[in-house]
Amino acid sequence: MDGTLEFTMGLSEGVAWPWPIAVYLFFAGISGGALSVALFIRFYKQQSANTPFLKASALIAFVTIALGMLCLVLDLTNPLFFWRILVYYNLNSVMSVGVIALSAYIPLVALIALFALEEEIRRLPMLAPLLPLIDKLRPWRRSGEALVLVLALAVCAYTGFLISALIRFPIINTSVLPALFVASGLSAGAAAAKMLAVGLFKEDRHSSDMQILHGAEWPIMFAEALFLFMIIMSLVTGNAGAQSAFEAFHTGSWSMVFWLGVVGVGFGGPLLLNFATGERFSHSSQAFYLSGLCAVSGMMCLRMFILYAGQNFAI
Amino acid sequence: MSENIERRRFLKCLGAGSLMLAPLGCSVKEQTAQDAAPHYVMVFDQNKCVGCGGCKEACNKANNLPEGRSRVVLEQQSSAVAGQACPHCGKTDCDCQRKYVRVSCQQCQNAPCVSVCPTGAAHRDPKTGIVTMDASKCAGCKYCIAACPYNARYINSETDVADNCDFCLQSKLAKGELPACVQECRYDALVFGDANDPNSYVSRLLAVKDSVRVKAHLGTEPSLRYIPIVKLGV
Ligand code: SF4
Ligand code: SF4
Numbered sequence: 001m002d003g004t005l006e007f008t009m010g011l012s013e014g015v016a017w018p019w020p021i022a023v024y025l026f027f028a029g030i031s032g033g034a035l036s037v038a039l040f041i042r043f044y045k046q047q048s049a050n051t052p053f054l055k056a057s058a059l060i061a062f063v064t065i066a067l068g069m070l071c072l073v074l075d076l077t078n079p080l081f082f083w084r085i086l087v088y089y090n091l092n093s094v095m096s097v098g099v100i101a102l103s104a105y106i107p108l109v110a111l112i113a114l115f116a117l118e119e120e121i122r123r124l125p126m127l128a129p130l131l132p133l134i135d136k137l138r139p140w141r142r143s144g145e146a147l148v149l150v151l152a153l154a155v156c157a158y159t160g161f162l163i164s165a166l167i168r169f170p171i172i173n174t175s176v177l178p179a180l181f182v183a184s185g186l187s188a189g190a191a192a193a194k195m196l197a198v199g200l201f202k203e204d205r206h207s208s209d210m211q212i213l214h215g216a217e218w219p220i221m222f223a224e225a226l227f228l229f230m231i232i233m234s235l236v237t238g239n240a241g242a243q244s245a246f247e248a249f250h251t252g253s254w255s256m257v258f259w260l261g262v263v264g265v266g267f268g269g270p271l272l273l274n275f276a277t278g279e280r281f282s283h284s285s286q287a288f289y290l291s292g293l294c295a296v297s298g299m300m301c302l303r304m305f306i307l308y309a310g311q312n313f314a315i
Numbered sequence: 316m317s318e319n320i321e322r323r324r325f326l327k328c329l330g331a332g333s334l335m336l337a338p339l340g341c342s343v344k345e346q347t348a349q350d351a352a353p354h355y356v357m358v359f360d361q362n363k364c365v366g367c368g369g370c371k372e373a374c375n376k377a378n379n380l381p382e383g384r385s386r387v388v389l390e391q392q393s394s395a396v397a398g399q400a401c402p403h404c405g406k407t408d409c410d411c412q413r414k415y416v417r418v419s420c421q422q423c424q425n426a427p428c429v430s431v432c433p434t435g436a437a438h439r440d441p442k443t444g445i446v447t448m449d450a451s452k453c454a455g456c457k458y459c460i461a462a463c464p465y466n467a468r469y470i471n472s473e474t475d476v477a478d479n480c481d482f483c484l485q486s487k488l489a490k491g492e493l494p495a496c497v498q499e500c501r502y503d504a505l506v507f508g509d510a511n512d513p514n515s516y517v518s519r520l521l522a523v524k525d526s527v528r529v530k531a532h533l534g535t536e537p538s539l540r541y542i543p544i545v546k547l548g549v
Contacts, residue, residue, distance in 0.1 A: 005361075005527050005543045007416045009390040010466025016457045077455030078475035084454040088434035095433035095458055165431055167533060168464040311461070315533075 015311040017163075020075040022307040025159045026188075026300045027068030029181060032156035033189020035061040035109065039149040041212055050116050052201035053209045057193040058116040061152070062109045064192075069106070094165050098158040105151040112148055115141050156185040163307070170235060170245035172310035180227035180302075187220045188299035191292040198288065205288055217270070221295075225267060241315030254309035257301050266298015353509040354424075355445055355482055356517055357497070358526060359417040360542040363504035366391060366415040370496035370505065377486045377495030381473045386480035387419035387496060414544050417505075420467040420480035421529060421537030422446055428459035428468060428479070437468075437477065440484055447481035450474055464533050482507065510538075 038057030041047070047054070073079045086103070089096045114121070114134050121127045121134070137144075160178030167173050190213055197203040203210065235246040249255055270291040274282050281287055371385040378386065392414050401409045426446050428437045436453035439446055453476035460468045460477060471478045483494040492498065497505045508517035526540035 005416065005529060005541050007390045007392075007418045007465075007529065009388055009418050011386070011388060011418065011469040012460050012466060016461035075457075077457070077470050081454045081475070084434050084436075084452055085456065088436070088452050090430075090433055090435045092430045093433040093458070095431065095456065099433060163461075165427075166461050167427060168462075314464075314466075315530075 015308065017307060017311065018075070019304070019307075020071040022300075022303045024068045024071040024075070025163075025181070025303040025307065027064040027071065028155055028159050029185030029299060029303070030189045030192050030296070031061040031065040031068065031109070032105075032152040032154075033182075033185030033187070034064075034193040035112070035152040035189070036149060036156070037186055037190040037213070037216075038193060039145055039152070041209060042145070043149070045208075045212075050118065051209055052197040052203035053193060053213075055116045055120070055201050056196035056203075057189075058109070058113040060189070060193050060196055062113045065102075065106055065109060065155075069102075094158065094161045098155075098162060101151055101154050101158060105148065105155055108144055108148040108151065111137060111140075111144055115144075153182065156182045159185075163310070166310075168314045169310045170238065170242040170315060171231070171248055171313060172306060174231055174234060176227050176230050176234075177306070180224065180231070183220055183224040183227060184299045184302055187217065187224060188296045190217065190220075191295035195289055195292040198285075205285065221267065221270070228262075245313035245315070248305075248309035248313050252309075252312075254305055254312065258305045258309070261301025262298055262305060265294050266301060269294025269298065352511065353443060354511045354538065355422070355443060355507065356510040356521075356538045356540060357422070357482065357494070358506040358517055358520060358524075358540045358542065360504045360506070361414055361416065361544045362542060363502045364389070364415045364417070364500075365502055365504075366413055367502070369499045369501065370417075373495040373499035374480070374483075377483055379486075380478075381471065384469075384471070386478065387417060389415045390418050391415055416541070417539070418465075418467065419539070420446065420463075421465050421535065421539045422480075422482065424536035424538060425534060427462040427464065427535060431458045431462040433458065437479070440481075443484065443488070445481050445484045445488075446479065447484045448476070448478060450476045450478075453477055464530055464535060465537075 034057040038054045042051075042054060073082050076082060085095075085099055089100070091097065114130060114137075118134055121130055157178040160181035163172050164174060164177040194210065194213055197209075198205055232246070232249060235242045235249075249258060273287045273291040273294070277287065366389055368389065370387055371389070374380070374385040374387050375383075380386070398407065400407055422445060424444075426437075426439070429439055429446060432438070432453075433456065434452045434454055436449045436451075437446065437459045438449060455470065455475055455477065457470070457477065460466075460470070463479075468477050468479045470476065482488060483492075483496075487493060487495050487498070494505075494507055497507045506517050506520055508515040510518055510521065512518060521540060524542050526542050528537045528540060531537065
């Protein structure tokens with residue numbers, strides 16, 4: 001007789017996790033993604049110099065994860081209770097595991113940023129007190145970089161695991177979500193760091209680092225699209241709950257965010273700017289920044305869509 | 316009266332108001348040590364509930380909740396289809412058919428709120444197995460609220476931490492009483508007790524009545540049982 005009785009009311013009003021969490025997922029993805037890509041390139045090409053792309057990535061990774069933490073803390077019902085998450089642990093909880101990863105990741109990102117930006121720090125007298133610290137920690141740089149690469153990927157993936165543990169939301173409760181979040185984190189993180197590398201650290205838009213990135217962009221974007229397709233297919237062919245959640249893709253305002261934001265801007269934007277415009281424009285700096293912005297905003301829309309549309313369609 | 320039988324039994328089990336003794340006190344001769352662990356369940360009989368809301372008020376008082384807040388709400392349902400004649404009285408617009416459903420924490424045996432809580436604030440009481448809160452550990456992250464498939468948790472606006480129905484574990488049960496809502500219900504719509512004890516009133520009730528669990532397919536193993544209204548006619 002199970003299933004003959006249901007209730008639709010609840011004790012909490014609205015969605016449990018509102019936009020600050022989506023913004024946090026966005027920042028964490030950019031942070032982990034940018035740093036992973038930079039370190040991949042660094043290890044792959046066995047670079048020892050501080051390349052503009054590494055500088056930009058380290059700076060972005062640090063700033064975004066700091067802003068992300070701010071979002072997380074401000075979203076607590078009482079931000080002053082934040083210490084409790086740091087003191088009490090439950091290893092069954094993805095969030096607790098994430099806290100452990102973040103508390104190693106954040107200081108390490110700060111360290112990587114110190115090393116990467118050493119020249120800049122030398123130039124600013126205000127930051128001089130940091131120099132002895134950099135010298136002292138220098139022997140740890142290599143191992144720190146290796147460790148932070150693992151942690152950066154872990155942070156990207158954990159944001160996916162964090163929400164995929166919510167069993168009542170078919171759009172969110174899927175094992176593909178962490179993979180989707182890693183892929184979109186890598187692409188948006190790389191796009192953000194690329195823009196900063198060119199804009200602030202005077203990287204040549206046609207340097208070999210940029211060439212590698214340009215080559216990696218499309219396969220990553222393809223993987224992202226594939227993961228999204230997998231989620232959609234599993235909803236369409238799934239049970240009644242999954243099928244009703246599929247509605248999120250064709251009704252309501254969140255479906256607009258998906259089709260215009262994620263698909264149109266996020267995937268369509270960079271594709272059009274690179275392949276549908278003339279050689280002259282697609283190699284211009286406007287096209288470069290525009291397609292970077294498209295990738296980053298598409299990813300923000302993706303996080304918003306998953307979190308809101310996901311929570312709106314409960315079973 | 317079922318409530319009284321149940322209360323007497325319950326008081327006997329709890330001994331001198333000490334919940335710790337419950338598993339020991341309850342073990343009747345033929346029970347062995349391992350099946351002495353209690354499984355507290357609540358039965359909501361839809362046939363008896365009139366929607367008076369007494370349970371909500373009792374909950375509010377017993378657990379010192381903010382004005383207007385209880386850990387339980389009642390959803391009114393009707394099998395009438397809008398625009399069609401009521402199957403009961405035949406009018407197109409009536410309010411004659413009322414049935415209520417208790418909405419509250421389902422006390423899952425496999426509780427998502429407990430497994431996601433990063434601090435262990437949402438936890439299972441080791442002695443009774445009841446899902447309850449350690450308010451001093453809750454960080455207010457709302458992970459449990461997002462995770463609960465029954466939307467049965469909320470943030471207490473006075474304490475800023477999450478809260479759920481715990482069968483009055485910290486208020487009434489600690490004193491050896493039945494949950495406040497069960498005590499209050501004048502229509503006998505609520506029954507509470509240990510389903511692992513074959514002699515308890517709930518066990519005997521569940522043995523003879525068809526009961527259902529809400530969203531049992533999610534695998535959360537809810538401890539709330541509902542006796543639905545058996546549809547008449549149509
Ligand atoms: S109903 Fe919700 S709050 Fe209650 S035990 Fe289950 S998951 Fe936790
Ligand atoms: S809101 Fe409190 S009880 Fe709920 S998961 Fe977060 S820390 Fe645990």
